[in-house]
Amino acid sequence: MSEEILKLSTIQLDALKEIGNVGAGNSATALSQLINRKIDMTVPQIAIMPLGDVPDVVGGPDAMVAGVFLRVYGPAPSSILFLLPRDSAFTLVDMLMGRDQGYTTSLNSMDESALMEIGNILAGAYLNALSYFTKLTLLPSIPALAMDMAGAILSVILIQLGEMGDHALVIETEFTTENDGVKGHFFLIPDPGSLSTILAAIGVKE
Amino acid sequence: MSELIKVGMADYKTGRNPSSLISYGLGSCVGIALYDSINKIGGLAHIMLPDSTQARSAENPAKFANTALPLMLEEMLKMGAVKQRITAKIAGGAQMFTFANATDVMRVGERNAEAVRALLKKMDIRMLADDTGGNYGRTVELRLDTGIYRVRTIAQGEKEL
Numbered sequence: 001m002s003e004e005i006l007k008l009s010t011i012q013l014d015a016l017k018e019i020g021n022v023g024a025g026n027s028a029t030a031l032s033q034l035i036n037r038k039i040d041m042t043v044p045q046i047a048i049m050p051l052g053d054v055p056d057v058v059g060g061p062d063a064m065v066a067g068v069f070l071r072v073y074g075p076a077p078s079s080i081l082f083l084l085p086r087d088s089a090f091t092l093v094d095m096l097m098g099r100d101q102g103y104t105t106s107l108n109s110m111d112e113s114a115l116m117e118i119g120n121i122l123a124g125a126y127l128n129a130l131s132y133f134t135k136l137t138l139l140p141s142i143p144a145l146a147m148d149m150a151g152a153i154l155s156v157i158l159i160q161l162g163e164m165g166d167h168a169l170v171i172e173t174e175f176t177t178e179n180d181g182v183k184g185h186f187f188l189i190p191d192p193g194s195l196s197t198i199l200a201a202i203g204v205k206e
Numbered sequence: 207m208s209e210l211i212k213v214g215m216a217d218y219k220t221g222r223n224p225s226s227l228i229s230y231g232l233g234s235c236v237g238i239a240l241y242d243s244i245n246k247i248g249g250l251a252h253i254m255l256p257d258s259t260q261a262r263s264a265e266n267p268a269k270f271a272n273t274a275l276p277l278m279l280e281e282m283l284k285m286g287a288v289k290q291r292i293t294a295k296i297a298g299g300a301q302m303f304t305f306a307n308a309t310d311v312m313r314v315g316e317r318n319a320e321a322v323r324a325l326l327k328k329m330d331i332r333m334l335a336d337d338t339g340g341n342y343g344r345t346v347e348l349r350l351d352t353g354i355y356r357v358r359t360i361a362q363g364e365k366e367l
Contacts, residue, residue: 051254052215061215061231062345064360069303144303148360151215151231152343155254156302159234159314162216162254165263192262 004196005048005169013046015204016171020044023129024173024186027122031175034121035095042174048167051158057172058083058185061151065089066107068119069156071141072127076194076201079157080126080140081187082119083150088182089115101180107147116143122186130188134201157189164192208351213237216269218251218278220285221350228347234315236298236322236338237346238275240331241353242287248350249278255314256321271322275329294331295355295367296322297346299338315339335367 008016024044032039047057055061066089072078084092090104093111096118097104104111123140131138146153161168168189175184190198199205208224215235219227223246229237232252241248251274258264258273267273283289299319319338326333337344337357345358355367 052217055215055231067302146302146341148233148302149231149343149345152233152300153302155215155231155233155235156314158215159254162269163261163263166216166266166269 017046020171023126026125030125038178040176044173055151058150063150065150066147067153070123074138075136076197078190080123083185119143213250220249220281222247223350230345232298232344233302236318239295239348239355242291247287294333295335297337297357
């Protein structure tokens, strides 16, 4: 059996992109309210790429990033990963904690909780959209945080995908704040098998 | 000139002195370095999973320990390395995220490291160093002039194996 994600039609990809769009829009709104800043977001990209290329999306496997990881439970199990370059994570924490910008240079446990909470809120907002379109009940796990090399953090989800194939379907959005240069990448990576559940639920299964 | 040969995820490369083999950002993956110290021929494999027979798709042999290692060894032997002299050093196999109820999926780093150790034993390759586990990422570099396996981390410093 060759990989199911390599056989997706244009209609199916468009449907996934639209869900990504609404989901990311929800997340951006939530983030914007949380930090009281205007947030720009890119149109979500849907990409099917070799597993080894995924870390390049966030600056290469040795780029230093903060990652908030959540599992999605329900009929379409997936993984959600919110990745921020290290400096963006520090700036975001400064905003949340009401500190002067540039103050944070390492994370204390309160800062870590704050970042995990952001991941939680973004994931919740995103899953709301996905649940709305699919009528599937999708629930996020509690978040986990790591601050490390992008390749190392991404390996957690890439390995899971690696059991099934050599490509990843990545639904990715970049968030940017207007002046402060906070950048974040939001990844939704459906477990193998979950994708066909989602496609069937939105009525674009072949 | 010494060349720096990059080894991507689910890939392996071989080389000889004075090159170096490097792989960036290993998390739960394991970086397996093989080295013949007389001919100064070496190989570095960045494997993602322990066993191709457990996987639904096994199209890329470099992804799995049990298929990548024999292929890399064969390539080194073709280059002139001698099996009896080849030794191994391994690093990686971390658990990047900690959850209260870690499932098997989350423990993949540990499983990878265990499988690599068992495989090296089975292939009768002596393991000289083992820097696996923990909850942090590693960048590994195998220097083919000395056989030194350098492991770089962000919070845990750097060490030479």
